[in-house]
Amino acid sequence: xxxLKWVRDNVETVREILAARGVKADLDKFLDWDEKRRKWTQExxxxxxxxNLYSKKIGELKSRSQSAEDLIEEMQQxxxxxKDLEKKRKDSEExxxxxLLTFPNILSSQVPLDKDNVEERNWGKIPSFDFKxxxxxxxxxxxxxLDFKRAAKVAGSGFVFCRxxxxxxxxxxxxxxxxxxxSQGYREILPPFMTNRAAATGTGQLPxxxxxxxxxxxxxxxxxxxxxxxxxxxxxxxVLKEEDLPLSYVAYTPCxxxxxxxxxxxxxxxxxxxxxxxxxxxxxxxxxxxxxxLEKLLSDAEEVLxxxxxxxxxxxxSASELGFSAAFGYDIEVWVPSQxxxxxxxxxSDYEDFQARRASIKYRSSKRGNTHYVHxxxxxxxxVGRTVVAILENFQDSKGEVTIPQVLRSYMxxxxxxxxx
RNA sequence: GGAGGGGUGUCCGAAUUGGCAAGGAGCCGGUCUUGAAAACCGGUGAAAGGUAGCGAUACCCGUCUGGGUUCGAGUCCCAGCCCCUCCGCCA
Numbered sequence: 001x002x003x004l005k006w007v008r009d010n011v012e013t014v015r016e017i018l019a020a021r022g023v024k025a026d027l028d029k030f031l032d033w034d035e036k037r038r039k040w041t042q043e044x045x046x047x048x049x050x051x052n053l054y055s056k057k058i059g060e061l062k063s064r065s066q067s068a069e070d071l072i073e074e075m076q077q078x079x080x081x082x083k084d085l086e087k088k089r090k091d092s093e094e095x096x097x098x099x100l101l102t103f104p105n106i107l108s109s110q111v112p113l114d115k116d117n118v119e120e121r122n123w124g125k126i127p128s129f130d131f132k133x134x135x136x137x138x139x140x141x142x143x144x145x146l147d148f149k150r151a152a153k154v155a156g157s158g159f160v161f162c163r164x165x166x167x168x169x170x171x172x173x174x175x176x177x178x179x180x181x182x183s184q185g186y187r188e189i190l191p192p193f194m195t196n197r198a199a200a201t202g203t204g205q206l207p208x209x210x211x212x213x214x215x216x217x218x219x220x221x222x223x224x225x226x227x228x229x230x231x232x233x234x235x236x237x238x239v240l241k242e243e244d245l246p247l248s249y250v251a252y253t254p255c256x257x258x259x260x261x262x263x264x265x266x267x268x269x270x271x272x273x274x275x276x277x278x279x280x281x282x283x284x285x286x287x288x289x290x291x292x293x294l295e296k297l298l299s300d301a302e303e304v305l306x307x308x309x310x311x312x313x314x315x316x317x318s319a320s321e322l323g324f325s326a327a328f329g330y331d332i333e334v335w336v337p338s339q340x341x342x343x344x345x346x347x348x349s350d351y352e353d354f355q356a357r358r359a360s361i362k363y364r365s366s367k368r369g370n371t372h373y374v375h376x377x378x379x380x381x382x383x384v385g386r387t388v389v390a391i392l393e394n395f396q397d398s399k400g401e402v403t404i405p406q407v408l409r410s411y412m413x414x415x416x417x418x419x420x421x
Numbered sequence: 422g423g424a425g426g427g428g429u430g431u432c433c434g435a436a437u438u439g440g441c442a443a444g445g446a447g448c449c450g451g452u453c454u455u456g457a458a459a460a461c462c463g464g465u466g467a468a469a470g471g472u473a474g475c476g477a478u479a480c481c482c483g484u485c486u487g488g489g490u491u492c493g494a495g496u497c498c499c500a501g502c503c504c505c506u507c508c509g510c511c512a
Contacts (some may be wrong), residue, residue, distance in 0.1 A: 004471095038471095038472070038473095040480080041471070041472050042472055042473070042481095044472095044481080045473090045480065045481045045482090046480085046481090048480090048481060048482090049479095049480060049481070051492080051493080052480095052481090052493090054492070055492060055493045056440080056441065056493090057506090058440075058492060058493070059440035059441080059493075060440085062440070068492085071492075072492045072493095073492085074492085075492035075493080076491095076492060077492095078492080079491080079492060079493090093471090177440070216474095237469095238466090239469090241464085289448060321437075360469080362469090371468095371469085
């Protein structure tokens, strides 16, 4: 959420941001409601001030057992006026707030305004095969480690059973990633996999992306679409100590996404699922260090691919590709041989104070210092399902069998290959 | 799921028949002391917001949340959230 006063004072900047992001929002209507809100607020406050004074006077008169009938009669009318005005004021306040919640974050000056992302760097050697590489879906089914058919029976399309070494590989990756990030100084969190409405609003999923979330309507709970939601909300409505910052967390969760609107596009295999596993990195920082911490977070995520020896590249996200809540961000993309292109496997974003303002997460600079909003950052470290895709495809041989990366073997009881039969 | 108790500042904790939200602890400063503790004196403390103003400041809001009654609500009424105790169910 942007600051109300800031938007009012920087309307043209906001207009530019909306245009660059391709977001439609009626700024004029917003300004109109804000003006009404301020007018009614002034009026109602004036009346309330009078009410407070008179009410005090009535109290004094009564305590001396004198009559206050005249005053009370006058006050009855005043109370009626206040009630009407207050209703208008509250209504306008709500409208203004609703508008604010639908405005996307500002863009950092480093964000490319062109349509395309900008490649920052790449790492590793793109593998060449002397046979036609299979895609991960075929590999997984032929090896008997991915079962889409039965998942469709049990849940529906967009789900998968991982079986035997497929399940083991998934679990090994989760543990490998968690251990790696622990060694990089992150603290481990295992959060709730459902959150309430306030939490989903705090990180920006609601109200705008309602359709993306699975909702347990009866209880108004939302299945987490990413660990970012519960972990960022860990400190909602808190004032942190500056000396405790930055706070760095790593959390594994399954992620649940409805992928509404994406169903038209046929995406094969486990690349786009309604449920997938992810290890997420989350940081709370001061404004001064947030971009520095983002670079660290990015390289901490990259380290996963380096150790797995998977070729990847890092791109800087353009205004149109950047997420609603993010002010700046990178994607890490891993090489997928069957498609002969890079596939997004992590997004590392700096939200600046956008989420902190929505979720009210602040820090106090010194003992008696003022409070300021923290900056929140996060990035996948990494999406586990897509890492499986990369491993299967990059390390396959002509028989369709797969070699397990060295670093994972200790997590798989020494298994070095996934073979047929 | 059923029955009961509770939620007030950083913490503890009062507030009568509805009438300016006590008092402690803490924190800050001081006296005393070689230094500290203790004691004593003074100060501070109800967040965050919002409105007006260049600003000092003034006002609104503010006792878990949202409504209601009332001239006026920490207090009365309704709904909800959270915590505790007991019963039931349960991996």
